[in-house]
Amino acid sequence: MLNLGNFRAATCSGISRRAFVQLGASVPAVLGVAGLPSTVEAALKGRARSVIFVWLWGAPSHLDTFDPKPDAPSDVRGPFAAIETRTPGLRFTELLPRLASCSDLYSVIRSHVTFAPGHPDAGTWGLTGFAENPAPAHPNFGSIVARHRGSRGSLPPFVMVGRGIPRDVVRIVEGWGGGRLGGSVDPFMISCSAEGHAEIPSLKLLDDLTPTRLADRRQLLDTLDVAQRKLDGTAAALGDADWSQNFRRAYGLLTQPAARDAFDLSRESESTREQYGFTGFGQSCLLARRLVETGVPYVQVNWSEYVEAMTPNCDFGWDTHIYNFELLQDRHCPIFDRAMSTLLADLKQRGLLDSTLVVAMGEFGRTPKISNRAARDHWPNCYSSLWAGAGVAGGRVIGASDAQARAPVTNPITPVMVGATIAEFAGMDTQARAEMNVLPGGTVIHELV
Template sequence: MLPFPKSGAPRYHLDRRGFLRMGTMGVIGTAVPRSFAQASPKSPEGFGKAKSVLIVMLSGGPSQLDMLDPKPDAPAEVRGDFSTIGTTIPGVRVCEHLPLFAKQTDRWSIVRTLAHREHNHLLATHVALTGRPTPVPRGGSDLDRVETRNDFPNFAAALDYVRPRNDGVPTGVSLPNYLIEGPLTWPGQHAGFLGAKHDPWQIQGNPNAADFRMQALAMREGITPVRLESRRELLEALNQGRRTLTGTDSDSFRDQQNIAFNLLTSGKMTEAFEISQESDATRDRYGRNQFGQSLLLSRRMVEAGVPIVQATMGIVQTWDTHTDNWGKLKDRLLPQLDQGLAALTDDLTESGLMDQTMVIVMGEFGRTPRVSTLPGQTLPGRDHWAHAYSGLFAGAGVRGGQVLGTTDAQAAYPVTQSWSPADVCSTIFNALGIDHDVRINDRLNRPHDLLNGIPITSLYTGQKA
């Protein structure tokens, strides 16, 4: 299950043979991370408020018009099929199929003017999860651009680089599946040029399945902590012998061995993955489906102290509603999202974790204002649109009960301030207490600013954009 599900990619095998194979996962990044600076007296609003960030990724691009930025007075070919309902925010309406969310908008900041320029899923996903444009090789096509080790690292990987940990709790966990479709693997899901050492954990499995468990985190029968420590000593002796014979020292080999040992000797994550410990009533509240149980598992990751958790709803491009837009939204997507988010925010609020957990709900872009029907199809939908789309922010000091940004009469373009994925990236790291001038180095030892946007301070101050 870790860290990649795709064919041919390395995995952790935490049995005896697996430990001896850990050295095959070489670290490509070579630079030493710069220590993150202390917060300056003029640090932006929200600095260091979050211990964890939970990103709910709606892969494929959810429709702003049919969810959070409806235009009920627009022509039918723009407004779509849904009606709207009122919320706890005076004068603010959302889709009729989000009734639980409408009652909880006092917890959320609705941002209606997220925007960038990439209308392709793969490129836009990299932008959304890294805050950086996707590098396209000279002569290559951006239409078939997949992940490579030249990519900019995603949020969890970059955080692991500047703030490493060795307590058996990973910096990042992504679930319940890797974003792959056929031969295409979405970029922005791993550490890119920082190397495999910093890749977030990737969980490949359905938490709603009766047999779901993290077998990779369980020691085999008969393996005690004492025996595990003896194997560590044996492996270190083997490593020393190899260094003597070859005259080389493989940091990546030792790094992966230490990660494996830390995982097995720490009970935090093993316990966190035991979703079956939750009561039937709790599991029912989240929804007995993959997405609802993924949110429940994400809550357990936050409770275990994982700094960045990404929960993807469904599989890749689930929200890519070129056809049957309203049927898919009404019958499955919106009810599951509504139920799962309500349960998640209820639990985080009641436990006090909402005060230290930033929750972000977003896709890689939105949908076109005008309805269309693809050739050969009978059920209409909406196409890709990155010029304006909506997102949700809550927790860790974010002010609820507000709407930031205004779009035009068709939700096509911002008419007030817009915010880019780079600004979302800067907001995340600002919330986690990473100072604005941190740099990371690529494989050629070239420095890159980690934060290349501006934190969305209106989330905290309540200033209208």
């Protein structure tokens, strides 16, 4: 089902609502360069045709997931047992049994460090490789790939699946979008409900016209668009060129069947949908696979719902300052384990894993020593990630943490290294990055391949 704006639009299920398109003020710019130059195609051989970046916003506890320390003192190790994975010698906690059973599909890095202790600033580090200041922020890794690769057909080159821009109670993550590269490579925002209804919040539909009728009434739409622009300060701020691009992108998504279908999870079999789990995150991962299947170069899936309903109206994700162990056991890890393992298996089964780089990580780890509230707080000094596909070696552990997962004992992996590695997989070598003036100083994590 594809929902456009606040309304359910015409889909294969036969639902047809009278509606009219209005491009909202919050539309992120999504256009890149149309088409894909053959030189870039050549450079991509053997690398990632697409990237799925699973953003575990809120910061998962590395000790309770990918880096258990069963021999640590009780006020560090927590209550969860370490289990064997499919890879000899590699152990996770018992909260990730499905991922443990398919560890041959991916590598785990256990030696990440970052340079900020709070969510928004560490979020910018994690998504861009740099601090949020000075403004404007460095571009999101996805924006860099989007600028380099451009879009194919009517679909945007960088799609962000989640409930808006990642944020905490106070403010957004400054590095969410194009930053210094400009709004034209901001992600196209889409959300996905637990039932698998994809929603494009930037498209507001008036109760007059279905998407299938839009083509016949474009002239009217243009007229109304002009009126909208006059009313909308944000649109004016974007400038005529960006506004026109935004409109064409949104219009294209509505009127071109291939683009519409990419967002329509009802085209998937019930069996496939249930394997991902009927949760917002599960269905978002399925949507990411569909987008990759249609050639979208970069999809960022934000873990951003049902995760911390303890905080009113806020997506705190994995920020388990209280009840870390209960929340991980009851909600986060079962949802993540199911969806992530299914995503990897699904990509592999469809022959997409060889051409799709999958990365899953948060903005930092959590305190090794159990906190005053018997949970875990922020810990930027050590954390873990998962890497799969596009030639990434399976069943490999890269880096190591100390006996209590407080710090790496091997060379630390920094955020800019993550960005440089993603860019390299996506076909951007050092020179290409230098020419775009992005990710300076970033070195590739060669141990992945």
